[in-house]
Amino acid sequence: MQLGTLLTRHARYSPDRLAVVCGDARLTFREFNRKVNQLANALSGAGIRKGDHLACVLPNGPEILTLYWAAAKIGAVVVPLSPLLTAVGLAALIDHSDAVMIFVGPATVRDIDSVRSKLTKIAAAGFVLAGPAQAGYRTFDELVAGASDAEPPPLDIGDHDPLMIVYSSGTTGEPKGIVLTHYVRAMYCTLYGAAWRMTPESVSLHAGSLVFNGAFMTLLPSFFLGGKYILHRHFDPAEVLATIEREQVTHMVMVPSQIISLLEHPGLSAARLKSLQAVISLGATLHLPHKQRLTELVPGKFYEMYGLAEGFMTILDKGDPVEKLGSVGCPPPFFDMRIVGEDGRDAPPGHIGEIIGRGPILMTGYYRRPDLTAKAIVDGWLYSGDLGYVDEDGYLYLADRKKDMIKSGGVNVYPSDIEQIIAGNPAVTEAAVFGVPHEKWGECPVAAVVLDGKARLTPDELKDWINSHVAAKFQRVSDVVVLDTLPRNAAGKTVKRELQAQYLGRREARASTAG
16 A cells, blocks of 8 residues: 555546646646656655655645655655744754654745754755755755656555654654554545545645645545645635635535634635535534534535544544534444543443544554553554543544643644743743633633742733743643632642633623623
8 A cells, every 4th residue: 555656546547637736736647746756756866765754844835745745655754844833843843753854945944944953863955945045955946856757666665664754742742753654544545535425526625734634634535536636825715715616626624713714704605615515624623503504504515523643533424413413423434432431441321531442544653652652552442532422322522631632723732832831931830721712713722820929920921921932833822810829639730620610700701791
């Protein structure tokens, strides 16, 4: 199941089918395969060998899409990193990933330059810029110039050779690089293609970042089946609506914040969405009122996926009963799920426990972290760290997040990462970060802090300090509350659920007074 062979096959048997649309570029499978081959051969010429790691901090565009497929053809391992990460965050993950080459976009150059001395595993020639020439970088065009567009020499790439390392968390604390193989990504092709009812005639539109794992839910099935894949450089609801109409888009995956933006756009109408066959929500729970409105606009087209990049998923199918709309569905074929109580036993329907699962897309493990891998995968079961329950029919309902993870705009935000940053402020003696509901992003972080008795910082000043020091934009806190003490349980642990309840109570009281 060597993933790179998919393009080779389509270029041979369906050469004139339209494969990729990005901006003004409209490439057939023959044309796109030649570009991929050219980059693959250029990488080999630059000394990249099977198993080498290639970091990329690229915006959406032909370059990142070409890199994914070129790496697959030569057995290299891509490490996609979010452009939202700041310099400190990027340096930590690039170093941890053992990358020997990095691809960056113009907007990231300044951040990379500020930490370049720390990236000792990357040679001077290993800094590649997808954009206009700048000192210290080889441009993408210079890298591929003169390289052959013929198929690269065949390599012995097996099912279980790594293809990608996807980092699931922030940048401090414990980096968790999820290792995904050619086999796992091949399973994405078939399992998700079947789940969304995709065919070679499907037209997929993606307007979210290609560095996040959710992008592969439609990207890989589209290229597996030989469909048309449309990539937007960024999410713009007006352009999304125009593209759906113009290109007769059939499939689209979005995070809840994007769906909400689309629902709120004045140009939205059911007529403009009539070509859609599947609208797939993932990354965070889409609140029930938004689900209901979306299903009114596109009846029988809505899917919701709950899943972990580590290797488990449930799907709320478009054909599931309307009374299950508040759930996140059930496991698809070849997947198993259990709800496990604190005693390790299976919880009965209606009782909350930890969600664990297994299936054919399970990660190899966390890169360079066998300790974390052993905690996450026990006897073949992936322990999600999320809490939920199933009803009598086996549909899954999310209840809480055991690990206190916050999902904001489809991105996993770990409170401990932010707490460690706050602890670096000498005015702070204690801090706890928790998530609160947010209409657009699903959730957003809030910090509760206990200050040193001599401190004179205001909450707004501390908020500004925190947000200037976090490693990524999605880690910025929306509010800071200053307390005399943090609530604790009998074991002395901070009770974040109580903090959240107090905060939401105060917020409701303020809203009621304002009303």
